Amino acid sequence: MNCFFITGTDTNVGKTIACRAIIQSLQQAEVQVVGYKPVACGVEDPVYSDVKIENESDYSSENNPDVLTLISSTKENVTYQDVNSYSFSNTMPMLTTEVQRIDIDKINHDLACLFKKYRSVVVEGSYGWLTPINQEYTFASWAESHRMPVILVVGIKQGCINHALLTAQAIRQSGLQLQGWIANRINPGLSHYSEIIRFLSDKIDAPLIGKIPYIHKPEEQELGQYITGIEHLVRMIE
Numbered sequence: 001m002n003c004f005f006i007t008g009t010d011t012n013v014g015k016t017i018a019c020r021a022i023i024q025s026l027q028q029a030e031v032q033v034v035g036y037k038p039v040a041c042g043v044e045d046p047v048y049s050d051v052k053i054e055n056e057s058d059y060s061s062e063n064n065p066d067v068l069t070l071i072s073s074t075k076e077n078v079t080y081q082d083v084n085s086y087s088f089s090n091t092m093p094m095l096t097t098e099v100q101r102i103d104i105d106k107i108n109h110d111l112a113c114l115f116k117k118y119r120s121v122v123v124e125g126s127y128g129w130l131t132p133i134n135q136e137y138t139f140a141s142w143a144e145s146h147r148m149p150v151i152l153v154v155g156i157k158q159g160c161i162n163h164a165l166l167t168a169q170a171i172r173q174s175g176l177q178l179q180g181w182i183a184n185r186i187n188p189g190l191s192h193y194s195e196i197i198r199f200l201s202d203k204i205d206a207p208l209i210g211k212i213p214y215i216h217k218p219e220e221q222e223l224g225q226y227i228t229g230i231e232h233l234v235r236m237i238e
């Protein structure tokens, strides 16, 4: 399967930024690639009693920043609905009645459409590895059902060693291949940056395929050069 599942140690650790870097790097290697974000969540905190399924639309709006970044990162001409199956304005639709909208068959269908048209697909999860998609699936079990190779994005900050090692362990336990990991410098003021990366490199049983420095507005920049181990991904693509 010409597909990679991008997970992270947490929300806001740079999964979308890493997707952009991977997409741009694959394109530099002449590999046709698009991003896909199955479930895009918003930033509004839900008031649980107020969350109602007001309409049957799969898209509360079509302006989720992750989806827009995935669209702007590929050279292919994709629409919003090509690369996203559900957009919500609330933060955790999986925990409210909105979850009833999320149908795994639609997600599988939308992914299959991308496979038919494009050589490879970079899939971005939501939040972290064990996050639910709906009442039946987590992102982990869905990635497992497709046998997707996984890339772990570590936002380098205090506490990330624990989150990174636990996530890497859970990926291994699922039987999926951890294809590589990416260190993302989300906090420029953090001391021990190099030491954390060295420690994780020793402990994670997968190659470090890129280091993304702290960058102003990274979603608008060319990031392909920060993926230094693109060969680990290219060789997986048929």
Ligand SMILES: Nc1ncnc2c1ncn2[C@@H]1O[C@H](COP(=O)(O)OP(=O)(O)OP(=O)(O)O)[C@@H](O)[C@H]1O
Residues within 6 Å of the ligand: 008, 010, 011, 012, 013, 014, 015, 016, 017, 018, 066, 125, 126, 127, 184, 185, 186, 212, 213, 214, 215, 216, 217, 218, 219
């Ligand atoms: N290397 C970096 N340098 C500077 N800012 C960064 C960097 N990486 C990420 N950011 C910023 O941190 C924020 C979170 O990044 P991003 O959206 O990629 O995280 P995420 O893990 O995809 O979050 P989500 O769980 O919401 O999908 C964004 O505002 C982004 O611009």
Ligand SMILES: [Mg+2]
Residues within 6 Å of the ligand: 015, 016, 017, 066, 124
């Ligand atoms: Mg994101």
